Amino acid sequence: MLQVYILLIVTVMCESVDLTYHVKEGKRPGTIVGDISYERHLLDSVPPQDNGVITYSQLHESQNGDVQLFNVSKTGKLCTAMNLDAESLCKYNTECFRMVEIAVRQEEYFLKIIEIKVIIDDVNDNKPEFSHHQVDLQFYETDGKGTTKSIPNAIDKDVSVSNSQITYVLKNTNDPFKLSMSKSVIGTSKNEIILKQGLDREVKDFYLLEIIARDGGSPPKQSILKVRVTVTDENDSRPIFTQNIYNVSINKKDRRVQPVAIVLAEDKDVGQNGKVSYSFNSKTPDSVKSYFELDPKSGRILPHKIFPFEKRQTYKLFIDATDHGSPPLSSTAIVLINVLNQQNNAPRIDVKFVSKSDGNVVTISEGLKVGSFIAYVKVTDADSGHNGEVDCILNHEKFMLQSLGKNKYKVVIKSLVNRELESHMDLSIVCEDKGFPSLKTERKFSIEVMDINDVQPYFTKSTFKFLTYENEEPNFPVGFINATDPDLGLGGQLSYSLFDEHGYVLPFKISNFGFITTAQSLDHEKQDTYQFKALVKDNGTPSLNNTANVVVEIMDKNDNAPYFTFPSVSPFSLDVHYHPQTKSEITVLRASDRDSHANAFLRYEILGGNDKQLFTVNPYTGVLSFSRTVYQNDAGSYDLKFIVKDSGTPVLTATTTLSLTLTVSNTTARMYTAEDTESDNRIHINLMIIIVVAAVIVSVAIVVSVIVCVVHRKNQRDAKYGYGVSTNNDFVGERRPSGYISESMSSQYNTPVTMISDHNSTRISRTVQSGYKPGQSWKGSSSGLHNQDVTHQISVQEAAVTAGSRKEEQQRMLMTSDHFNEMLAISSPTNSGHGSTERNTVHYETLPACSIEQKFTHGPGNSYKESLQCLMPRIMTTGDNW
Template sequence: MLIYSLTVAISALHICHCVDLTYYVKEGKNPGTYIGDIASDTHLLDSVRPYIDRDMIRFTHLQQDLTGISQLFRVAKKTGKLYTAQTLDAESLCAHGVECLRMLDIAVRKGTSFITLLEIKVVIQDINDHQPKFPNKQINIKFSELDVIGTKRKIPNAKDRDVGTVNSQISYQLKKKINEPFSLSMSQNVAGTSDLGITLEERLDREMKDSYQIQVIAKDGGSPPKQDILDVFISVVDVNDNIPVFSQKVYNVSIGNDHNKNSPIIILSAKDSDAGKNGQILYHFSSETSDVSTSMFELNEDTGEVYLRKTLTLGQTLMYKLYIKATDQGNPSLSSLAKVSVNVISQQNNPPIIDVNFVFELIQNMVSISEDIEVGSFIAYVKVTDHDAGNNGEVSCDLHHNKFQLQNLSTKKYKVVVKNLLDRETEDHHELTINCQDRGSPPLHSESKFSIKVKDINDVQPQFFKETYTFRIYENQRSNFPVGFINATDPDQGSGGQLTYSLLTDNKHFLPFQIRDDGFISTIMSLDHEFKHIYKFQVLVKDKGTPSLNNTVNVVVEIRDQNDNTPYFTFPSVNPFIMNILYYPHYTKKITVLKASDSDSRENAFLKYEITSGNDKQLFTVNHYTGSLSFTRVVTQQDAGSYDLEFVVKDSGSPVRSATTAMTLSLTVSNKTSEMSNTVHVKTEDKIHLNLAVVIVLVAVSVSVITTAFISICIIRCNERQNARQKEEANSFHRCVSEQRHLMCPSYHGDSWTDAPVTIATDADKAKDAHLRAATIESHSADDSAEGLKNLPASLNPWRSIEKLRQMQEVVVLPSNEKSGKKTIMTPDYFSWRSPKSSHPDNSHNFNVGDTGHREEIPGM
């Protein structure tokens, strides 16, 4: 009965709370990967707890093992946690384009008793582990010169084995050179794949370019995407649209009447830009050629060579005109016509015969010599033969060339020598022609042509295009970030022109760059502008010749600043900062100077100060650029009170960074006008601000001059009684110094006043005396005004001793209050500051904020 009740309860739980679950697991995970907690996710154990002990519950994966395939998942019997049983491969488990999942039946039992059956859906998530694949790496297609714009040739598409919709989604891109007249066309078929084609955008001209190579890039939609490249070779099918062209339209040839029939009198040559049969040329006499001429000459239709058919005899025609047509084999064929004028010389006169013998090996009428050959070196021996008599047999030869010359050895004998130094990098091939001509009438000449190839030696140092390469990159980039290319050239051939690059560094300085053999410089770490903003080093380039030649170039890498540092206040150094101000009409305007710093540079460190809150009365203003805090107008008694000001400092970078600080100003307004306003500078660890020191010196000099003049007048005008009184008050002032010891009052010496450092007594044995003096001062000066100070006893009041001086200084130190933990230093402007107790040490001032000995420098005072 208990088991039956339990089954009913769990069935109700199954219906009400939808215990069927869906889990997701990525393919490729190792066996034993955790998928989910069935018991926890269905709250099954919480539901059965009132009925039975949860330790008696068992979970079983019900599997149909009919195919013999090992199970993909396993479930922990006691805990109900689901794991993978093997590495899952979505491509082998599921079809393409559908959600890959498996349904699991999990039986929940108590012993052998059935409790419920859970149906679990496990979705196998596809990962981008396959790249798109074209059937072939390259294909060949053809376009004809006759194809019109828009003609398309189909190409195969790529396939991706991934089953996920995104990972198997393929996009295509055509990669080609600029101005290549092709585009990629795509259309989707009913199967959901793309039909690809290469479309012609402009008419083709095979004579301009007969082949193209483009690439089709297939990318899937995975992250990161994977791709495959199909190389498409496009050949342009020729159309017979060019006629054969002779090198000249009219040829003039002179032959003797004893010309050898086996030697051609002329070789005609015509060229056709078309390909295949469209460019194959046959020669034949045209109908314009007379029968007499065709009977005397024969034409080789394949080579264009013209021969004599029979020996010429005296009395025959001395001039023949041959009209020869060159016809290509296209359909339809095209042709052109040339005229050959043959002049037969009736007298015996033969041209010279030139025989050239080379010192170096001759291969296909070409001689190879090294570029370091010396001037005057012997190249070839030339012998000329002409057996004609008289002037017909007298021969002169010449060679016109800037690197080689023909030197006469004897009659009809010459040598070819090097005239000037050779430089393969300037010119590696020379064509030489030796011309020889007799003195017959008309003169006959012969020529011998040959080529000289200059072999390379490693004689050129690698050269850079610049004396200094300057690169600029921003800080905080990733490692292996490209910096730039260093490019050098070496016209030498072979290993002498193969270059390698390296960085020149010393062991003292670390260089965060690397360079490849092709001159590409990249970083090996992220760089920091604030750590170092410029790097100067050299790059060495070497060729692989023997011996190896090298060169160096200067490289400058500037690290540009990014706004990655937030400004911070250096004064006030605590937040919030408390300051007491005693305002004297007509003399008090400037309060203090806010100071901030930013580790960045340039505009990223250009700071601007603003008051953000607490200035509802518009009583205060801060200079946006200097940080000087001052009053905006004359302060009245109604303005007295406490002001909680908040300030912000912003840099000028992008994005803008800022810092805030708070300052509590306690403003007391004096109802009397001070005759003079001096400032007291409190030093911290004997370190004094330079600007403050300059101000103090200027004030001290001014006060000394005025005081000296004033005292001189007083000495003349004042009587002995006044002098005695001043002496008595001066003695009282010195007693103040002796009683306070650690408190140094303004010292009077001669006729001038000088500033002395202000320190605060902190000794335990002086605490009681300090509290008594503080109580006396506070009772006589409850309004914090100068009038209250005048009522103090002479032993505590230095005011009376100098009240008749126009230039004066005033320092009143209020001992620390044990409850409030604050100190007050009063000046004629009554600038004072307080800071709450804190045990946090201020490392920059070497004291604890709020301690009895706290001294702070007020910038700008």
């Protein structure tokens, strides 16, 4: 009867199989099971398409949580997806196989569903195992020849008959025991130890036997059971069922409180040896045991949960009856339960997607064409007749349902999808049978539209400008650039890189987050600006990119000390010939600095050799001049030591020595005395008085001007509105138009110079004879400064005052400050003479200037005119003649 059921099941399953493949268990993942593309006869009924490529894809169960065992490539190669274990996948002594459904498509169009049966061939990878490594048997010494004792069987987990077929051998042949084997009703072995002769406990009361269990595999595997035999009384009867096979039929509507079947086994022993308990045998699958409950004491079998909605279902239970003896003895019976379905069932809808899904959500690309295959729908109804006839519909503007035959459909694209308009769509398939009343089932699932890389990334700005410092360590931060991409997934993942259009190696690098850092230390003097490109690209397919301009300006640090360009050597010899009519300027010191801005703004000082305080140097122009009147006793040699400082932080300096030989003409005063000092002091005191008086006069003039403007404005307003105003001026004095004088002051040296060279130094002999001419422009250069013209616009008002006598006439020049807010541009020369180029410009704004001019008489026939001009502290201008 059992063989008839198995034959019917195999026959039904084979009717719908297109292909059958074999694969051995234990093969590693990726093992090729078969090539479907070679089975061309399966596509004979499919009309050929022009230039089409046939692809294969495995259909995935949308709701089943089983692990996927096989994969199929687009070319039709069926491979294992994991290590196959027949023992965990299949039942004992049955054909182990799995069904695989393959969708055949030509480009995007569906052709056919191929159902493949993959048989997993069992490998002898399990040895027979006893439930215990050792058992104890008892024989009564009164037991005669032929007395038997049962021993437990070994179990082999292999599923094939050959690998799980076990033979037993008794190793100890000299003992008074032998091994007997027989088959039970379910095909398992029944093993017994038989007594060959009587036992005498006084002679020997203990025996140790070894039973070898060997399977039928190649090579065979075995295990050993140790049997301890004690000569005493024993439990020698096993429970016997009243029936070897129980066959019952029930309705699906039967109440759970009623038993499905009752099994009964009897044991001839008494006491604990005759007490019987019931349990499920290990051959009963867990899936079958989940539907039933077994009372271990009474043998009553009850339904445990609702049966599934199949037309007819048969369940096979293996029940063991075991006594409580030592060792326990057992026997097995089979219970066949037939569950009959006598009610109308709703249709069942199974949806399998071409692409992998996450539960009820499947993802498709927005680039799919109309008619593309999305899912395979299979509908089943456990009912018969009209109750089992089903119609299905899918109402959606983007998708439709096409029939593939009886209760089989495919879901295809009806119109193009666009992720930007609709990225998520909910679909519902409704199937309804033709029973009375009709029953319907609704299957819902969702479709996510996957973005394609169709938008290129773009920067937030077309040009990024950054400032950074020179001389910093590598990885010093420079700046951050940012780009965005509205695409999703890989199409929105961005990476950055830097490049130069001319192929130069850049001293910068950029991270994948857009942070630019230095790759090496930078030098402002070598290059102060870098212009290059930043490239951003996404990780989509195809990859899209964009570029932006990057400008990095290197900020200067004070890392270069100034150096003298004149004198060019140290010490440097200079001969100066002086006579009273010459100007006070001697020469101009020049220095340079490779830095820029404030770091290149230089100041000059005299460090030593000026004990007589005869010389002074302009700290900003570098003009070396006499600081006082020169006398004959000042003639001689002077070793003047100069220092030049920049304005950076920290301050850097350079020094040089000028060996100056001064010769004085005979017309010069003979000696510098204390009287001269007092005279000079008086001049300075008078000068300070003049400055104070001039300041007071200017202040009074400003106040008077403001009052006059206010009164004049009031008179104009009164005249406008018709009020009488006196035309007489209440203020004494005549108003005269102001004149503007634009005056440029320059110092030009047209002095012949004689160069005298020796081995140690260079000597310049120079006679200072140049004169200052009004109206000319004085030009002086210093390191880090452009040649400069100082122009002052001075408004001069002359007033002639006559008081008392005609002999006494004084003319005063009142200098007012009207236009003194002017800019002085100071920059370095274009070529320092040492291979470096200075490109630095610094703007300085002058203060309102004041000019006081006064004549002094010093000695017979000598007149001096002193002019004091107040400018910005960085620009000092001397008078034309002393």
